[in-house]
Each structure stands twice: as structure tokens, then as C-alpha cells.
Amino acid sequence: MNEPPALPASAAERSLRRAEWQPVVFAERLRRVELARLRPSDLEASGPLEALSIKVFRNHAFEYVASALGPFLAFAGFSPTVTLSDYDDALSDVTVGARVALVWLDFSRYAGRFERPEALAAWLASRVTAMRQGFDGPVLVADHAPLGGDGDAGLAGLNAALETALAGLAGVHLLPVSALAEALGPGAADPRSKALGSRWSDRLNLESARHLGLRWLPASVAPRLKALALDLDHTLYAGVLGEDGVQGVALTEGHRRLQETLVALRARGLFLAVVSRNERADVDALFAARDDFALKAEHISAWGVSWGAKSEAIAAIAAQLRIGVDAVLFVDDNPGELAAVSAALPTVKTLHAAPEGALTARALGLAPGLFAWRVSREDQLRAADLAASEARRALETPELDREAYLASLGVKLTFAVPQGEALARVHELSNKTNQFNLGMARLSAAEVSHRAGSAEAGFVTVSLEDRLSDSGVIAVVGARREGETLVVDEVCISCRAMGRDLEDLIVGESVAHLATRLGAAGVRYRWRRGPRNGPALHWLARYEAVEALDGDDGGEVPSTPRRPRPMPVEIIWSM
Amino acid sequence: MAKELDRAAVAEVLEAVLGVAVSRTEDTRRQGLAAWDSVKHIEVVFALEDTFEVEISEAVVATLDSVDAIVRALGGLRAA
Numbered sequence: 001m002n003e004p005p006a007l008p009a010s011a012a013e014r015s016l017r018r019a020e021w022q023p024v025v026f027a028e029r030l031r032r033v034e035l036a037r038l039r040p041s042d043l044e045a046s047g048p049l050e051a052l053s054i055k056v057f058r059n060h061a062f063e064y065v066a067s068a069l070g071p072f073l074a075f076a077g078f079s080p081t082v083t084l085s086d087y088d089d090a091l092s093d094v095t096v097g098a099r100v101a102l103v104w105l106d107f108s109r110y111a112g113r114f115e116r117p118e119a120l121a122a123w124l125a126s127r128v129t130a131m132r133q134g135f136d137g138p139v140l141v142a143d144h145a146p147l148g149g150d151g152d153a154g155l156a157g158l159n160a161a162l163e164t165a166l167a168g169l170a171g172v173h174l175l176p177v178s179a180l181a182e183a184l185g186p187g188a189a190d191p192r193s194k195a196l197g198s199r200w201s202d203r204l205n206l207e208s209a210r211h212l213g214l215r216w217l218p219a220s221v222a223p224r225l226k227a228l229a230l231d232l233d234h235t236l237y238a239g240v241l242g243e244d245g246v247q248g249v250a251l252t253e254g255h256r257r258l259q260e261t262l263v264a265l266r267a268r269g270l271f272l273a274v275v276s277r278n279e280r281a282d283v284d285a286l287f288a289a290r291d292d293f294a295l296k297a298e299h300i301s302a303w304g305v306s307w308g309a310k311s312e313a314i315a316a317i318a319a320q321l322r323i324g325v326d327a328v329l330f331v332d333d334n335p336g337e338l339a340a341v342s343a344a345l346p347t348v349k350t351l352h353a354a355p356e357g358a359l360t361a362r363a364l365g366l367a368p369g370l371f372a373w374r375v376s377r378e379d380q381l382r383a384a385d386l387a388a389s390e391a392r393r394a395l396e397t398p399e400l401d402r403e404a405y406l407a408s409l410g411v412k413l414t415f416a417v418p419q420g421e422a423l424a425r426v427h428e429l430s431n432k433t434n435q436f437n438l439g440m441a442r443l444s445a446a447e448v449s450h451r452a453g454s455a456e457a458g459f460v461t462v463s464l465e466d467r468l469s470d471s472g473v474i475a476v477v478g479a480r481r482e483g484e485t486l487v488v489d490e491v492c493i494s495c496r497a498m499g500r501d502l503e504d505l506i507v508g509e510s511v512a513h514l515a516t517r518l519g520a521a522g523v524r525y526r527w528r529r530g531p532r533n534g535p536a537l538h539w540l541a542r543y544e545a546v547e548a549l550d551g552d553d554g555g556e557v558p559s560t561p562r563r564p565r566p567m568p569v570e571i572i573w574s575m
Numbered sequence: 576m577a578k579e580l581d582r583a584a585v586a587e588v589l590e591a592v593l594g595v596a597v598s599r600t601e602d603t604r605r606q607g608l609a610a611w612d613s614v615k616h617i618e619v620v621f622a623l624e625d626t627f628e629v630e631i632s633e634a635v636v637a638t639l640d641s642v643d644a645i646v647r648a649l650g651g652l653r654a655a
Contacts, residue, residue, distance in 0.1 A: 031625055031626075032592070032618065032621050032622045032625055033587075033588055033591045033592065033622045033625065033626055036591040036592050036594075036622070037591050063614045064614075064617065064618060064621070067614075067618055192632075192633045192636070194633065195617070195633045195636050195637075196617055197617075202621035202624075202625070205621075
């Protein structure tokens with residue numbers, strides 16, 4: 001509906017440029033000159049990169065990181081504007097005025113100034129809390145990178161203390177720069193700190209820029225991808241199945257590592273799909289016969305094996321997985337296939353598979369959109385839940401009416417008022433749900449935390465279980481009281497729960513509870529039109545018997561708190 | 576492998592880091608080139624070390640104020 005107009009030829013060009021950039025941005029050893037030769041404007045073929053403003057609070061040089069950040073962020077689809085604070089150990093001015101705050105400290109400068117690492121961590125947490133006044137965006141805090149020498153004296157245990165001190169602060173993430181330094185060993189430090197303004201070597205600067213640009217910053221401001229669509233020949237193994245045969249294709253050491261990486265990504269909640277020009281029977285025989293493959297047929301949630309266009313296969317796979325094509329990363333060794341898919345589906349992300357599987361594995365470890373700060377229970381349940389939905393469809397016979405169908409599933413809904421760690425799932429649903437998202441509020445972690453702690457507002461989360469699967473928390477309803485009225489401005493239901501006619505029950509039960517708890521008599525549903533939230537708007541119009549929702553952008557529909565009609569569903573309140 | 580050291584090779588490094596055209600035939604001096612500020616100077620040093628596989632001491636960093644000076648200094652470091 002409000003999708004930006006597609007520019008197919010330009011999208012294909014961008015896909016090819018990205019493939020050309022890959023050897024530089026995913027290089028085992030980064031080179032400053034090679035990075036400097038990459039021009040972010042080259043990736044603007046299909047439209048401008050998304051602006052991303054970053055305020056850096058620092059007490060040592062960040063300039064050498066900032067100058068390398070552009071190509072990595074451009075690869076991830078962003079154009080950064082970096083504003084640097086003064087060199088200030090005290091973090092006295094914590095005004096952000098940007099989309100993301102980044103705290104970049106050389107902790108060795110605090111050595112001896114605090115009695116214990118815990119005191120230093122507590123002080124930093126207090127400065128981050130002060131930063132929250134008027135700023136509810138993400139705050140990223142680089143941890144302590146020990147570089148050896150006297151500078152690190154007394155700082156043992158600081159990173160554990162930072163983790164503890166920052167854990168309770170919503171939307172604050174600790175960046176493991178220490179792991180980057182550890183991987184570089186003695187190469188992480190530069191003894192010329194006086195001339196450089198930093199103890200960090202350029203290798204550590206460049207690795208930090210890479211992780212900020214490809215992983216940490218994109219994960220702070222953009223939703224995670226949901227599926228990998230994988231080519232087979234020359235991508236997951238060496239050789240061509242149709243020519244070399246089931247036993248003739250080679251699982252090299254690099255391809256074995258790649259397959260293990262894919263299995264690990266699946267365990268972190270990503271769907272794996274196969275998109276291949278092959279005979280399906282050959283592909284089935286391959287996965288059945290090759291015991292040495294780490295990737296098994298049961299790891300694949302959707303198959304697109306045909307001689308047709310790969311773009312059509314990817315569109316079909318996205319529909320089967322109930323996700324948008326913009327949440328798919330397509331991996332193929334043939335740049336022509338990448339370009340053709342981009343031309344047909346400009347929002348699909350692409351990754352060029354290298355002949356050596358190990359390079360593709362490293363690229364997948366760094367590729368934008370795959371990193372997540374945390375792996376939720378729902379992430380781990382996702383693939384099994386999808387498989388259960390196939391079995392659920394098989395149960396849905398024309399002879400069975402809807403109520404009998406629900407009764408046969410043994411559906412159980414558990415309602416809860418989320419607090420603490422459960423708020424992370426509220427933030428996730430608010431930012432990842434596209435189809436059944438009524439308010440399109442896209443709440444930040446800090447906003448979620450603030451509203452959950454308010455006497456005037458609140459959330460209800462809903463978990464779904466039936467005899468086929470446990471889907472975890474699949475919905476959130478959020479509202480606040482304005483006078484005597486409950487304004488429901490956040491209703492998100494995961495597509496995993498749709499198709500079972502549970503929406504009335506989920507929303508009605510939640511709203512009735514919120515109205516009672518917050519002391520509201522009336523209800524207004526606030527809605528906004530988004531690119532793909534037709535199902536939510538259609539539901540509201542039906543639920544409130546409104547002919548059509550007026551307004552191009554959004555509006556409100558008055559209602560009353562009411563319990564839904566009884567259904568053969570077990571309802572549990574977990575208080 | 577370290578790149579062959581000559582004025583053109585040094586100019587290529589400067590051009591990439593500074594984002595401005597640098598002559599292959601005539602000397603280019605830091606003074607008078609706005610893009611070659613103190614921060615970019617350190618990035619130039621990092622890039623030279625990486626490209627030509629040398630280590631430049633703190634004392635030498637300050638002397639690298641032209642393409643010719645860089646060629647001379649790097650030549651000395653490689654010979655050492």
C-alpha cells in the first residue's frame with residue numbers, strides 16, 4: 001500500500017556493488033586503504049541510504065573508528081552522521097540529540113580512581129541513567145578492552161561489573177570490544193598513544209568499526225532478518241548436483257564450517273530455506289544420502305527447488321513462512337542470480353557466496369541483520385512452531401466447524417502483565433510485527449520500560465500453546481489512560497498466532513483487564529496505517545462494526561471494554 | 576605482500592585516505608592541503624604501515640610532511 005516505488009534495475013546494480021565490496025568488508029584482515037576506496041554513494045543506486053545519527057561520548061580518540069565506519073554502515077544500508085563529545089572522563093554533558101548514543105571509554109584512565117570495579121560500573125550506570133532524561137533511543141556502551149601494561153591495574157572484573165550494572169537499564173547494550181582485542185592479541189595495542197590520542201591499534205579501530213557498522217548499530221535501529229534463502233550448488237558444497245551426483249559434490253572443510261554456521265543461526269531463530277535450480281528428487285536424495293552434511297533436511301523450513309525464477313521461489317517461500325520478502329537474505333554464488341532477484345524483489349537482501357565456504361561462513365557471522373542482542377525463547381521455538389502449523393492445517397477439515405477445530409487443538413492462552421526481562425519480548429513484538437500491528441507504535445526499549453512502570457499505562461502479553469506446539473509470547477496489547485478513557489495504542493499479534501480466530505479473544509480479554517486495572521470506563525482504539533498492517537485494520541473494522549477506517553494515516557475508533565464471546569479455549573491469567 | 580615503494584604508490588595511499596587527487600609526478604606537501612589535517616595524518620600513517628609493511632616510530636610520524644618525505648622515510652625503514 002505505502003510501499004516505496006521499486007526501482008528494479010538500480011536494485012540489481014546495488015546488489016552487484018555489494019558483492020564487489022564483500023572481499024573488503026568481510027576480509028580476514030581489514031585494510032584501511034581498501035576501505036577508504038569504497039564510496040558509500042556507490043550503494044545508493046536504488047535510493048538514498050537511511051540516515052543514522054550517532055552521538056559518541058568518549059575520553060579517547062574515536063576519529064579513527066569513525067573514518068572507517070562509513071563503508072560498513074553503507075553496506076548495512078545506512079549513512080552515518082557522527083557527533084563527538086569533548087574528551088571527558090567525567091561524562092559531564094550527557095545530552096544526546098541523535099538516534100543512537102555510543103559510550104566509548106578507555107577505562108584505563110579510571111584506574112586507581114575508584115576503590116573497586118563495581119564502583120566504577122555503578123558510576124557509569126548513573127551517567128547512562130542521566131542520559132535517559134529526554135532520550136529513549138538505544139545506548140551502546142563499549143566494554144573494557146584490556147591491552148596489558150599498567151593501565152589495566154585494578155580493572156580485573158570490570159566487564160562483569162558493567163554487565164551487572166547495566167543489565168537493568170532498558171535499551172542499553174554492552175559491546176564486547178574486549179573480545180575483539182582478545183582475538184587480536186598483542187596486535188590490539190599501539191604503544192604510540194601520545195601521538196595517536198589512543199592506546200588502540202588501527203587493527204582494533206577497524207575491527208571495532210566493522211562490528212559497529214555491520215552488527216551492533218544495525219541491530220539497534222532495524223529489525224532482524226527472519227530467513228536465509230540458500231542456493232545449493234557451489235554455495236553449500238563444491239560442485240553441481242545435477243552433474244556430479246549425490247556423492248560427487250564435495251563437502252570441503254570450509255563448506256562444513258558454513259553448514260555448521262547455518263545450523264547455529266537456525267538455533268538462534270532464523271528460518272533456513274533452499275532456493276535451487278535442480279530436480280527436487282535429486283535434492284531429496286542428496287540430503288538423505290549425505291550423512292557428512294551438518295545441514296539436514298529437517299533444518300530446512302521451506303523448499304524452493306525448481307527451474308523457474310529464483311525470485312518467484314523466494315516470494316513463495318516468504319509467503320509460506322508468513323514473513324515479508326524484506327526479511328529474507330538470499331545467498332548465492334552467482335552474482336547474476338543475486339541481481340535478477342534484486343531486480344524482481346528490490347527489498348530482498350543479498351549475499352554473494354564465495355567459492356570457499358569458510359569465507360561465506362565468516363560473511364554470515366558479520367552480515368547485517370543477522371545479529372541479535374539476545375535470543376528469546378520465541379526465537380528458539382520458531383522453526384518447530386512453523387512445522388506444527390502444517391500439521392494444524394491438516395487437522396482443519398471442511399467437516400470440522402471452527403469451534404470443534406479449536407477444541408481439537410486444545411488451545412491454551414496465558415495472559416500476563418510483563419515485567420523485567422519479559423519486557424524485551426514486548427519491545428521485540430512492537431518492532432517486528434508488521435501484519436497484525438494496529439498502532440504501529442514501534443516502541444523503543446526505554447519507552448516500553450517507562451510505560452510498564454507507570455500507573456497510567458500498561459501492557460498485557462499473551463502466550464499461546466496447543467497440543468502441537470508451544471509458540472511462546474505471541475501478542476502484546478498496550479494502553480494508557482487519558483482521563484476516563486483507555487487509549488489502546490499498541491496491539492501486536494505475531495503471524496504465528498493468526499488464522500485461528502483468536503484475535504477477538506486476545507484483544508478483548510487484554511483490554512478488559514487493562515481498563516479495570518487503570519480505572520477507565522471507555523475505550524478508544526488508536527490505529528495507524530503501515531505498509532503491511534491491513535490484517536490489523538481489517539480486524540478493527542470488523543470488531544467494532546465500522547464500515548471503513550477513515551483517514552490516510554490513522555485515527556481512533558471508540559469502543560467499550562467488553563469480554564469476548566466464549567470459545568473452546570483455556571484461558572489462564574499468570575499474575 | 577608489501578607494495579613496491581615509489582611516489583606513485585605513496586600518492587595512491589594518500590589519495591584514498593584523504594579523498595583528494597595527489598600528483599604522481601610532483602611532490603605534494605601537507606602544508607597547504609586542508610584535507611591532510613592532524614587526524615588524517617595519523618590515518619595516513621596507519622595506511623602506510625599497512626600497505627608497505629613497516630612500523631613508523633612516534634618520532635618519524637611528525638616528519639612525514641610531504642610525499643617525498645614519506646618516500647624517503649619508508650625507504651630508510653625498509654632498508655634498515
